[in-house]
Amino acid sequence: MNPFSDPRWGEALAHLPDYLGNHVRVSIAALALGLAVSLPLAIIARNRPALRATLLGFASIVQTVPGLALLALFYPLLLALAALSLQWFGVGFSAFGFLPAVLALALYSMLPVLRNTITGLNGVDPALIEAAQGVGMTPRQTLTMVELPLALPVMMAGIRTAAVWVIGTATLSTPIGQSSLGNYIFAGLQTQNWVLVLFGCAAAAVLALAVDQLLALVETGLRLRSRARAALGGIGIVALVAATLAPSWGQTKSSYMVGAKTFAEQYVLSALIAQRLRAAGLSATTREGLGSNVIYDAVASGDIDVYVDYSGTLWANQFHHSDIKPRAELLADLKLELAKAKVTLLGELGFENAYALVMPRARAEALKIRSIADLAAHAATLSIAGDYEFFSRPEWAGLQRAYGLAFHAQRTMQPDFMYAAAGSGEVDVIAGYTSDGLIAKYDLVVLDDPRHAIPPYDAIVLLAPQRAGDAALRAALQPLLGRIDIATMRQANLRAAGGDGASSQDAVARWLWDRIGQR
Amino acid sequence: MSDAPLMIAYADLDKSFDGGRVKAVDAVSLGVAAGEFLAIVGGSGSGKTTLLRLTNRLIDADRGQIRIAGEDIRTADPIALRRRIGYVFQSAALFPHLSVAANIGITPKLLGWPARAIAARVDELLDLVRLDRAAHRDRFPQELSGGQRQRVGVARALAARPQIVLMDEPFGALDPLTRDALGEDFRALHERLGLTTIMITHDITEALLLADRVAVMRGGQLLAQGTPAELSHSDDAYVGELLRTPRRQAARLAELLPRDDRA
Ligand SMILES: Nc1ncnc2c1ncn2[C@@H]1O[C@H](COP(=O)(O)OP(=O)(O)OP(=O)(O)O)[C@@H](O)[C@H]1O
Numbered sequence: 111m112n113p114f115s116d117p118r119w120g121e122a123l124a125h126l127p128d129y130l131g132n133h134v135r136v137s138i139a140a141l142a143l144g145l146a147v148s149l150p151l152a153i154i155a156r157n158r159p160a161l162r163a164t165l166l167g168f169a170s171i172v173q174t175v176p177g178l179a180l181l182a183l184f185y186p187l188l189l190a191l192a193a194l195s196l197q198w199f200g201v202g203f204s205a206f207g208f209l210p211a212v213l214a215l216a217l218y219s220m221l222p223v224l225r226n227t228i229t230g231l232n233g234v235d236p237a238l239i240e241a242a243q244g245v246g247m248t249p250r251q252t253l254t255m256v257e258l259p260l261a262l263p264v265m266m267a268g269i270r271t272a273a274v275w276v277i278g279t280a281t282l283s284t285p286i287g288q289s290s291l292g293n294y295i296f297a298g299l300q301t302q303n304w305v306l307v308l309f310g311c312a313a314a315a316v317l318a319l320a321v322d323q324l325l326a327l328v329e330t331g332l333r334l335r336s337r338a339r340a341a342l343g344g345i346g347i348v349a350l351v352a353a354t355l356a357p358s359w360g361q362t363k364s365s366y367m368v369g370a371k372t373f374a375e376q377y378v379l380s381a382l383i384a385q386r387l388r389a390a391g392l393s394a395t396t397r398e399g400l401g402s403n404v405i406y407d408a409v410a411s412g413d414i415d416v417y418v419d420y421s422g423t424l425w426a427n428q429f430h431h432s433d434i435k436p437r438a439e440l441l442a443d444l445k446l447e448l449a450k451a452k453v454t455l456l457g458e459l460g461f462e463n464a465y466a467l468v469m470p471r472a473r474a475e476a477l478k479i480r481s482i483a484d485l486a487a488h489a490a491t492l493s494i495a496g497d498y499e500f501f502s503r504p505e506w507a508g509l510q511r512a513y514g515l516a517f518h519a520q521r522t523m524q525p526d527f528m529y530a531a532a533g534s535g536e537v538d539v540i541a542g543y544t545s546d547g548l549i550a551k552y553d554l555v556v557l558d559d560p561r562h563a564i565p566p567y568d569a570i571v572l573l574a575p576q577r578a579g580d581a582a583l584r585a586a587l588q589p590l591l592g593r594i595d596i597a598t599m600r601q602a603n604l605r606a607a608g609g610d611g612a613s614s615q616d617a618v619a620r621w622l623w624d625r626i627g628q629r
Numbered sequence: 630m631s632d633a634p635l636m637i638a639y640a641d642l643d644k645s646f647d648g649g650r651v652k653a654v655d656a657v658s659l660g661v662a663a664g665e666f667l668a669i670v671g672g673s674g675s676g677k678t679t680l681l682r683l684t685n686r687l688i689d690a691d692r693g694q695i696r697i698a699g700e701d702i703r704t705a706d707p708i709a710l711r712r713r714i715g716y717v718f719q720s721a722a723l724f725p726h727l728s729v730a731a732n733i734g735i736t737p738k739l740l741g742w743p744a745r746a747i748a749a750r751v752d753e754l755l756d757l758v759r760l761d762r763a764a765h766r767d768r769f770p771q772e773l774s775g776g777q778r779q780r781v782g783v784a785r786a787l788a789a790r791p792q793i794v795l796m797d798e799p800f801g802a803l804d805p806l807t808r809d810a811l812g813e814d815f816r817a818l819h820e821r822l823g824l825t826t827i828m829i830t831h832d833i834t835e836a837l838l839l840a841d842r843v844a845v846m847r848g849g850q851l852l853a854q855g856t857p858a859e860l861s862h863s864d865d866a867y868v869g870e871l872l873r874t875p876r877r878q879a880a881r882l883a884e885l886l887p888r889d890d891r892a
C-alpha cells in the first residue's frame with residue numbers, strides 16, 4: 111500500500127502554509143532581534159574583558175536552560191509586564207504566542223552570535239588595526255572598513271548556528287500559543303500520530319537546512335568576494351521569507367480562536383467546537399497544544415475565545431483551593447470565581463475527566479483491590495506512575511493524606527505510554543484519567559475513591575470576556591452541552607489514539623458529533 | 630641643515646608604558662629639516678617605533694612637545710594629522726580584504742576625493758613605485774610578492790600627497806637585492822616629491838647609504854645623531870661599535886672585489 115495514500119498526509123499538508131508561515135515569521139523576528147541586540151553588544155564588549163566575560167557567561171547560562179522551559183517562563187513574565195504596563199500607561203499587550211516566543215528565541219540565539227562576533231573581532235591582526243588608524247581612519251571607520259569585514263566569516267558561522275538553533279527551538283513555541291511546525295509534533299505525540307510527528311520534524315529540518323545553506327552561500331560569497339554568490343544567497347533568503355509569509359498575508363484573521371491543551375481529548379473537543387462554529391457560519395481556528403498554565407490566562411486575557419477545561423483543575427490549580435466540595439457546589443463556586451475574571455462558564459459537556467488510580471484488572475482481582483482504601487495496604491510493594499503534573503498536584507497530596515498511601519516507587523511518564531506500561535506490568539498502578547479510552551483497551555480498572563479525596567472534574571466550556579454576550583457563539587455551542595457522556599468520550603478518545611487515518615482529530619470530532627447530534 | 634626650517638621638532642619627549650616601568654622614549658630632542666631624509670637606528674626595544682607612533686599621534690607623549698611645521702601636534706585633530714602624514718608599516722600591513730587599488734586609494738577615499746580622482750591617483754602611484762598598472766591594480770595583497778607588497782605600502786603612504794613620510798623598517802623582510810632596489814627607488818622619490826622622511830632600520834649600512842642624517846637610539850635615549858661623516862667622529866662606544874661592521878665589510882669587500890683598472 112502506498113504510504114502516501116494515508117489521509118493524514120493530506121491533513122498535514124493542509125496546515126503547512128499556516129504552520130510554516132508562522133514558524134518562519136517567529137524565527138526571522140527572533141533572529142533579527144537577537145542580531146540587533148547581540149551584534150552591538152559584541153562590538154562594545156570586544157575590547158572590554160570584564161564585560162565580555164559577563165556577556166558570554168550570561169548567554170551560556172541562557173543556553174543551558176531547556177528551550178521548552180525558557181519559552182514557558184516568558185509567558186508569565188510578559189503577562190506580569192502587560193498587567194503593569196496596563197496599570198501604569200493604560201496600554202496592555204498580548205503576552206500570548208508571538209511576543210514571548212520571539213523574546214525567548216532571541217535570547218536563545220544570542221550565544222553563538224556574541225561568541226563568534228567577539229572571537230572574530232578579537233582575531234583581527236592588531237597590526238592591521240594600527241594600519242587602519244595610521245592611514246587616518248576614525249574608530250568607527252576602523253570598525254566598519256577593517257574589523258567587521260575581516261571578522262565576517264567567523265561572524266557568519268555564528269549567525270548560521272543561531273539560525274539553525276532558532277528554527278529548531280521554535281517548534282517548542284506551540285505550548286505558549288505561537289503556531290509553528292511544532293504543532294505537528296505536539297499534536298502527533300499526544301494522539302500517537304507518528305505521521306504528524308515525522309512530518310513536523312522533517313519540515314523543521316528542511317527549513318533549517320535551507321536557511322543554513324543560503325547563509326553559507328552568502329558567507330562564501332563574501333569570503334571569496336563573489337557578488338553573484340552573496341546576492342544569490344540573499345535573494346534565496348528573501349524569496350523563502352516572502353514565499354512563507356505570502357499565504358498568511360492573504361488570510362483574513364479568523365474571528366473565533368478555539369484553544370486546546372496538550373492531550374488527545376482536548377484536540378478532539380477543540381476540533382468539535384471549531385466544526386460546530388463553522389456549521390453555524392462562523393469562522394474558527396484552533397490554537398492547539400497550549401500549556402495548561404497558559405490556556406486559562408489566554409482565555410481570561412482574550413487571546414483565545416473558547417476552550418474546554420475541567421472544574422477540579424481550575425479549582426485547585428488556578429484558584430488554589432485545597433478543599434474538596436461536592437460536584438454541584440464546586441461548579442457554583444467556580445462560576446463565581448470565574449465571573450470575577452469576567453470569564454463565562456457556559457456549561458458542562460456531560461462527562462468528567464478526573465484523575466483516577468488505575469490498575470490491570472487481573473492484578474486487582476488477584477490482590478482483591480477494588481478501592482483506593484484496599485490499595486493502601488499493598489502500596490508499599492507497588493510502584494505508581496503519573497503524568498508530568500500529577501505528583502505535584504494537590505490531588506496527590508490529598509490522596510496520600512486520605513488513604514495514607516506510600517508507594518515503593520514513583521515514576522513520571524508521558525500519559526500515552528502510561529497505560530501501555532500498566533498493561534504490560536511495567537508499573538503496577540497509574541494515575542490515569544477517567545475518560546481515557548485506553549482504560550478499556552488495556553483491560554484496566556478504575557479504583558473507587560470512597561473518601562472523595564479526588565475532586566470532581568467536569569468538562570466545562572469557558573468563554574473569553576469579550577465573548578460573554580455573543581449570542582451566535584452560545585447558540586452554536588448549546589447543542590454540545592450535557593450531551594457527551596463518559597462512555598462516548600472514552601470511545602472518542604480511543605479512536606483518537608488509533609494511529610490510523612480515522613484517528614485524526616477532525617475525523618474523530620465528526621464521529622463524535624454523529625453520535626451526540628442525533629440525540 | 631641647521632639653518633633650514635624644521636619640519637619635525639621633538640623637544641624633551643618622554644613616553645613610558647606599563648605605569649612607568651618601561652621608559653620607551655626618554656628625554657628625546659631632535660629636529661628634522663624640511664626635505665631631509667633621517668634614518669633612526671638602534672637595537673630592538675630602543676624606542677624607535679614608539680618615537681614614530683608619537684609623531685602621528687597613534688599614541689600621545691607623557692611629557693615634552695612635538696611640532697610639525699611649527700605647529701604643536703597636541704592642538705591638531707589626530708585623524709586629520711594622520712591623513713596628511715604618510716606611514717609605511719613594517720611588513721606593509723596591507724588590508725587583506727581590499728584590492729591593491731583600494732589599499733592605495735584608502736586615505737584619499739577617507740578624505741572624500743571623487744572616485745575618478747582616486748583611480749587616476751592610484752595609476753599614477755603604481756607608476757611611481759614601478760608596478761605595472763594593469764597587472765596589479767585588481768590583485769589582492771596575498772597575490773603579491775613581499776617586495777611588491779612593500780611597494781604598494783609605499784604607494785599607500787604617498788597617496789594623499791603628504792609632505793612627511795614615516796617608515797618603520799619598510800624593507801626589513803626583503804632579500805638584499807630587492808631591498809637595495811626599493812631603497813634606491815624610494816630615495817629617488819623622496820628627492821622628486823620633496824618629502825621629509827624618517828625611516829627606521831635595523832641595518833646601519835642601509836641607514837648610512839640612504840639617509841642624509843642618522844640618529845642612534847638606545848634604551849629610549851637619543852645617543853647620537855649626525856651625517857655619516859659626523860657620526861664617524863663620535864667618541865661614543867656604542868656608535869663606534871655600530872660603525873665597525875660596515876667599515877669592516879667595506880674593507881673586506883674592497884679586498885675581495887678588486888677593480889681591474891686598479892689591479
Ligand atoms: N604598547 C606598549 N605597551 C607596553 N610596552 C610597550 C608598548 N609599545 C612599546 N613598548 C615597550 O617600549 C619599548 C620600546 O619599544 P619600541 O617598539 O619603540 O622599540 P623598537 O625600537 O621599535 O624595537 P624593534 O626594533 O624591536 O621594533 C620596548 O621595551 C617595548 O616593550
Ligand SMILES: [Mg+2]
Binds near residue numbers: 678679797
Ligand atoms: Mg619597532
